[in-house]
Amino acid sequence: MTEKKPLLGFIGQGFIGKNYSDDFEQRGYTVIRYSLEEPYQANKEHIRECDIVFIAVPAPTVPTGKKRGDGHPEVHFDGSTIREVIGLAREGAIVVIKSTIEPGTTELLQAHYADKLILHSPEFLLETTAAQDAKHPERNIIGIPKDTKEYREAAERVIALLPKAPYTLICDARTAELIKYANNAFLFIKIVFANIFYELAKENGIDWEVLREAIGSDPRIGPSHLDLHLKDDPPGVMRRRGAGRSCFIKDFAELSELYAKTFPEDKHAIMVLRGFEYKNSELLRAADRYINLLEGVYGPDTGKK
Ligand SMILES: NC(=O)c1ccc[n+]([C@@H]2O[C@H](COP(=O)([O-])OP(=O)(O)OC[C@H]3O[C@@H](n4cnc5c(N)ncnc54)[C@H](O)[C@@H]3O)[C@@H](O)[C@H]2O)c1
Incomplete structure (x- = not known):
């Protein structure tokens, strides 16, 4: 039956x-x-x-x-x-x-x-x-x-x-809940990392595309979230500046807030997380991408110089 x-x-x-x-x-x-x-x-x-x-x-x-x-x-x-x-x-x-x-x-x-x-x-x-x-x-x-x-x-x-x-x-439910935030936070950091190294490479006359491919070919790192091109970018233009879309901004902000509430004395870890948030907000503002989402999470002034 x-x-x-x-x-x-x-x-x-x-x-x-x-x-x-x-x-x-x-x-x-x-x-x-x-x-x-x-x-x-x-x-x-x-x-x-x-x-x-x-x-x-x-x-x-x-x-x-x-x-x-x-x-x-x-x-x-x-x-x-x-x-x-x-x-x-x-x-x-x-x-x-x-x-x-x-x-x-x-x-x-x-x-x-x-x-x-x-x-x-x-x-x-x-x-x-x-x-x-x-x-x-x-x-x-x-x-x-x-x-x-x-x-x-x-x-x-x-x-x-x-x-x-x-x-x-x-x-347990708390583990399941944190898995998703940890996953997105890891990828968020990878995107911001790629953006920082892209700038460093450019300033030093190093071809980011070569660097990116070589870094991503390390199986412990992998190629995802290092590519700064968007589908319709003309050759040589990279507009993927910052981690955006509907989930990255809100989930990283949530994780960072949770950490700060859990360990208010851990100033250095809080500083590291905040640093990624500020840098990402700055990148998104400079590229004029996902501003509504950014302001929906943090309020009006985040990332403004
Ligand atoms: N989109 C993604 O790639 C993705 C991936 C993983 C997790 N998530 C998470 O899943 C959740 C939903 O994401 P989504 O992208 O499917 O959302 P979405 O914005 O595409 O759709 C939301 C749906 O919820 C409905 N809704 C809103 N308020 C309602 C209410 N009061 N009563 C009944 N229906 C209501 C809307 O009508 C809409 O159909 C979010 O927490 C998001 O972070 C999204």
């Missing part, structure tokens, strides 16, 4: 929600899609019918309007949309948060919504290849807020639903 397929819900129909929902449907699942766009708005009440509800709505990091002791704009994670939409899932439903969330968020939400099982599954797809990445994820990670048989079974159930991935992990 084959087990009846669970009815799936997907709240949020952006890059993650649309592509995962399409893939689930192509594999024979029924998905109720709810988001702010038409035609999905009308499905709000139907989320209550779903056995497993995935969530991929925005979870921004925004300025508090205050400055920290070192003059850096204070930011905070805003999980209010996630908190609001979880209430749409019925009692006993499994809720899987795909949005990137500050470490500790799953535990807090689970305490607030004790009638549902809340899990976190960090997402690694790229906007440029989202449909393909959703079909072939590189990692399926499920974070559980409590290490019990019930949560482990729920996590196994979710992993069985997701497209197969070469790497699978069930871990």
